[in-house]
Amino acid sequence: MRLVAIGLLAGLFSALFGVGGGTVVVPLLLLVAHYEERPAMATSLAAVAMISLVGAVTYSLHGEVKPAAAAVVGLPAAAGAVVGTALQQQLANRTLSIAFAALLAALGVRMLV
Amino acid sequence: MWALIAAGCLGGVAGVLAGLFGVGGGILFVPTLTLVLGLSQLHAEATSLLAILPAAFVGAWRQRAYGNVRLRPALVLGVAAIGGVEAGVQIAQLLPGDVLRRLFGVLMLVVAAQIAWRAWRGPAYAS
Numbered sequence: 001m002r003l004v005a006i007g008l009l010a011g012l013f014s015a016l017f018g019v020g021g022g023t024v025v026v027p028l029l030l031l032v033a034h035y036e037e038r039p040a041m042a043t044s045l046a047a048v049a050m051i052s053l054v055g056a057v058t059y060s061l062h063g064e065v066k067p068a069a070a071a072v073v074g075l076p077a078a079a080g081a082v083v084g085t086a087l088q089q090q091l092a093n094r095t096l097s098i099a100f101a102a103l104l105a106a107l108g109v110r111m112l113v
Numbered sequence: 114m115w116a117l118i119a120a121g122c123l124g125g126v127a128g129v130l131a132g133l134f135g136v137g138g139g140i141l142f143v144p145t146l147t148l149v150l151g152l153s154q155l156h157a158e159a160t161s162l163l164a165i166l167p168a169a170f171v172g173a174w175r176q177r178a179y180g181n182v183r184l185r186p187a188l189v190l191g192v193a194a195i196g197g198v199e200a201g202v203q204i205a206q207l208l209p210g211d212v213l214r215r216l217f218g219v220l221m222l223v224v225a226a227q228i229a230w231r232a233w234r235g236p237a238y239a240s
Contacts, residue, residue, distance in 0.1 A: 007190040011197020016205050017217050020137025020165070021194050027224045031231070035183075041135030042173070042181030043190070048137045049169035050191030052162045055198070059159035066160045069120075069150050073142055074164035076121045077128030081172035084132020089179055097232030100134050104225035107140060111218030 002033055011051065021051045023107060026100065037096040038088065120149045128168040132175070137165045 010024040022044045029040035059065050088096065123145040127138035139161045146157035146164075176182045 003186050003189040004193045007193025008197040011194035012201040015198045015201025016213060020139040022136030025190060026135050027228060030228060038181045039183055042176035043183045043187045044135035045131065045169055045176060046173040046182050046187035047190035047194060049166065049173050051194045052137060052165045052169055054195050055162040056166060059162060064156050064159035065163050066152060066156055067163065069146055069152060070160045070163040072117055072120050072150065073124030073127065073145055074167050076125035077131065077138060077164065078167035078171045080125040080128020081132035081168040082175055084129040085172050085175040085179065088133050094232045097228050101225040101229035103134060104221050108218045108221030108225060111214050111221065
């Protein structure tokens with residue numbers, strides 16, 4: 001039930017503010033569902049994969065997706081994700097939390113100015 | 114040519130962030146698509162959803178191998194979020210976006226402080 005609420009909120013915020021669902025899912029999994037850092041971030045990424053798939057299909061039907069541009073940034077990103085997930089396994093929970101908090105704070109500041 | 118290389122590099126960085134923190138990477142994808150590749154905001158937001166797919170699936174697959182993914186919760190989150198997106202699209206047309214954006218910015222700062230504080234004090238985890 002709690003997960004349904006978190007998912008709904010993530011979808012809502014991502015549609016309202018154009019932020020990825022992950023920036024909402026990860027904090028809520030950490031603070032509300034009391035997940036540890038790695039499961040919270042891994043589970044969020046799997047959920048993001050599903051959400052983006054549906055979003056990409058929806059927008060594609062409207063003809064707003066540029067596949068070539070998506071490949072230019074998306075394929076290097078897949079390689080980056082392998083590096084990122086491997087790096088995550090090496091870092092302490094506390095380091096991950098504080099680095100993620102810094103990323104959120106930077107996003108928050110960007111939305112304010 | 115340089116624009117393509119720059120966009121590819123930024124894409125790679127977005128992928129690292131996605132794998133590291135479990136976020137989509139749209140944070141970097143959208144500005145890269147608009148500023149470096151010259152897409153409009155709408156096209157960039159739509160395209161970033163396709164661009165994140167390889168990283169999200171590869172990252173989730175790696176995380177599954179590391180034993181970190183909780184599959185059922187991920188499914189529940191994903192399905193519920195799709196419902197939330199539908200609701201969000203309706204609401205977005207009714208409310209002043211600028212005010213909401215600022216409120217959300219403040220909310221993110223509060224949440225960031227809370228996560229940092231919790232990490233600092235040493236959290237008690239649910240098993």
